[in-house]
Amino acid sequence: MLHINNLVCRVEGRLLIDNVSFALLPRTRMGLVGRNGTGKSTLLRVIKGELDSVSGETRIRKGARFGSVDQEAPGGPQSIMDFVLSADTERAELLEAAKNETEPEKIADIQTRLADIGAYSAEARAGAILHGLGFSTEEQNNPCSTFSGGWRMRASLASMLFAAPDLLLLDEPTNYLDLEGAIWLETHLKRFPGAVLIVSHDRDLLNTAVHQIAHLNAGKVTIYEGGYDSFEKQLAERQRLDMAMRGRQEEERRRLQGFVDRFRYSASKARQAQSRVKRLEKMQPIATIVENPVAPFDLPGPKRPMAPPMIRFEDASVGYEPGKPILSKLNLALDPDDRIALLGRNGQGKSTFAKLLAGRLAVMGGRMKYHKRMQVAYFAQHQLDVLTPAETAYTHVCSLMEGATEAQRRSRLARFGLGAQHAETPVGDLSGGEKARLLLNLIAFNGPHLLILDEPTNHLDMDSRAALADALDDYEGAVLLISHDRFLIERSIDRLWIVQGGTVRNYDGDMDDYRRQMGEKERKAPAQLKVQASLARRQDKADRREALAPMRRNIARLEAELERLRNGVKQIEAALAKPELYERDSEQAVSFNVKRTRTLKRIEEVENLWLEAQENFEQARNQ
Numbered sequence: 001m002l003h004i005n006n007l008v009c010r011v012e013g014r015l016l017i018d019n020v021s022f023a024l025l026p027r028t029r030m031g032l033v034g035r036n037g038t039g040k041s042t043l044l045r046v047i048k049g050e051l052d053s054v055s056g057e058t059r060i061r062k063g064a065r066f067g068s069v070d071q072e073a074p075g076g077p078q079s080i081m082d083f084v085l086s087a088d089t090e091r092a093e094l095l096e097a098a099k100n101e102t103e104p105e106k107i108a109d110i111q112t113r114l115a116d117i118g119a120y121s122a123e124a125r126a127g128a129i130l131h132g133l134g135f136s137t138e139e140q141n142n143p144c145s146t147f148s149g150g151w152r153m154r155a156s157l158a159s160m161l162f163a164a165p166d167l168l169l170l171d172e173p174t175n176y177l178d179l180e181g182a183i184w185l186e187t188h189l190k191r192f193p194g195a196v197l198i199v200s201h202d203r204d205l206l207n208t209a210v211h212q213i214a215h216l217n218a219g220k221v222t223i224y225e226g227g228y229d230s231f232e233k234q235l236a237e238r239q240r241l242d243m244a245m246r247g248r249q250e251e252e253r254r255r256l257q258g259f260v261d262r263f264r265y266s267a268s269k270a271r272q273a274q275s276r277v278k279r280l281e282k283m284q285p286i287a288t289i290v291e292n293p294v295a296p297f298d299l300p301g302p303k304r305p306m307a308p309p310m311i312r313f314e315d316a317s318v319g320y321e322p323g324k325p326i327l328s329k330l331n332l333a334l335d336p337d338d339r340i341a342l343l344g345r346n347g348q349g350k351s352t353f354a355k356l357l358a359g360r361l362a363v364m365g366g367r368m369k370y371h372k373r374m375q376v377a378y379f380a381q382h383q384l385d386v387l388t389p390a391e392t393a394y395t396h397v398c399s400l401m402e403g404a405t406e407a408q409r410r411s412r413l414a415r416f417g418l419g420a421q422h423a424e425t426p427v428g429d430l431s432g433g434e435k436a437r438l439l440l441n442l443i444a445f446n447g448p449h450l451l452i453l454d455e456p457t458n459h460l461d462m463d464s465r466a467a468l469a470d471a472l473d474d475y476e477g478a479v480l481l482i483s484h485d486r487f488l489i490e491r492s493i494d495r496l497w498i499v500q501g502g503t504v505r506n507y508d509g510d511m512d513d514y515r516r517q518m519g520e521k522e523r524k525a526p527a528q529l530k531v532q533a534s535l536a537r538r539q540d541k542a543d544r545r546e547a548l549a550p551m552r553r554n555i556a557r558l559e560a561e562l563e564r565l566r567n568g569v570k571q572i573e574a575a576l577a578k579p580e581l582y583e584r585d586s587e588q589a590v591s592f593n594v595k596r597t598r599t600l601k602r603i604e605e606v607e608n609l610w611l612e613a614q615e616n617f618e619q620a621r622n623q
Helices: 040-048 080-085 089-100 104-116 119-132 149-163 179-190 203-208 228-263 267-282 350-358 381-386 393-398 406-415 432-443 462-474 486-492 511-517 527-576 579-584 586-622
Strands: 002-011 014-024 029-033 055-060 066-068 167-171 195-199 212-217 220-225 311-321 324-330 339-343 365-370 376-380 450-454 478-482 495-500 503-506
Touching: 002 040, 014 040, 014 055, 014 220, 029 040, 029 203, 029 228, 040 055, 040 066, 040 167, 040 195, 066 149, 080 119, 080 149, 089 104, 089 119, 104 119, 119 149, 119 179, 149 167, 149 179, 179 203, 179 486, 203 228, 203 486, 212 228, 220 228, 311 350, 324 350, 324 365, 324 503, 339 350, 350 376, 350 450, 350 478, 376 432, 393 406, 393 432, 432 462, 462 486, 478 486, 486 511, 527 586, 579 586
Parallel strands: 029 195, 029 212, 066 167, 167 195, 339 478, 339 495, 376 450, 450 478
Antiparallel strands: 002 014, 002 055, 212 220, 311 324, 311 365, 495 503
């Protein structure tokens, strides 16, 4: 269906695609994965003909119908339903021809073809796709112009799925979907009749919907059979074998070089030495595919924990217009160590509830009790706009550290995963992932008691998502998460709440139960066992966080002592650098030298204690 042969592509002088060749067979679904910035979207643009390559070619089978979701979302007075139906151009042309044709034979041919392509069931098929992506029956007849950009992108996706081309290209299709829409898309793509190439960081989509994984790394593409979990195992094994082979090669290189160095000038061994020189020249280094680790997220916990419950709702209601609540009969409690995911279809009120918790909305009725000193950090995708495009990441940090030194500010920025190469870059020039990383760290800068995350992973690659999950494991406050990323939910969350029927309630089950409710037909354990297992997991995670807390405090104490001791050495050395000290008070100079020696010795002792504490912490954390 798709053949890519010896493709080379550069963007702004940077080599992104380096002599890549692979094929996508008919009815095969392939996931294209790799770190942000490696060139995945660039490869899609080349395939679509939007970007010229330096050399090589991309070929789509002759006569094949090709489709992709454009970044230009639909607008105007056309209804969402009509927009989706218009994607089937053959149907539209045949229906138009049927209106004007007068010859009986041609009318019969047109009607036969319309029946063959299912033209008269098209509205039902389009409606099913739109419903799966979250559009209600009433919304399907609304004009495109009445919807937000995210919903219009859903309509673009629906139109391509309805058209069912022979080759479909998708670039992060779940970014505009809620969890329910993502689950529906996985199921739909499993039945999709054509070939699909999907760029995605959604682990569950790549595990469920694809046959192969194409891994783009350092300009090269390697194909792996199976879904993402299978790819990870195969990649780890390949990395292990490459490292072992590289070690053997380095050993052979040292042996050959040793022989050459020893006998280079020996007449009797000259020929053998020359032979080994040639072997060394022909020995190509084995390239490993071990990627640099991503920087961790820095999410400090609250300095003063709150007593439970931190927030309590008593028959509360909330909305935007007086007398018209979006959510009502809220009777919930949130504790300081809660890890909660908020489930429910878009439009049910998840974001409204998040804004209520964040203090952006007030209760309309009932009561919301909370600690007055409670600090809340709220992350939502639209909040990327609060970052000032013309300012740098460094200046954003400066506004939160007014009394700090430049070194302290840059050190804190480096903890964000934005080092020297990004510190002075205008925020407007940062990638979506870098902006999300900056904003996540900024809102959690002062150690909030509650962290509200509304779709935090949309711009993060797979490794960054895992790093965020690690940070949430270490974070000591409460978390409320709204996400379509089931990996993040299952990794980081202890409890599930569902927004449904105009209220929010506890969901007695786990993500497998919820997936089944959304249409997956799998055998499950009884609900009561699921509840018990969920409670046990929650208690286990809470116990682990409690057990790790003293170790974290000990590490922080040692780090503070190290900083104090190093500052003391700097002050002593500054005093010793003054010549007049030795002339004025030689005894004090001797005393300073003795104190410096003792302090350096203590620094060494504390560093050893810190290394031991850090190692013990990592071992305990990974158990």
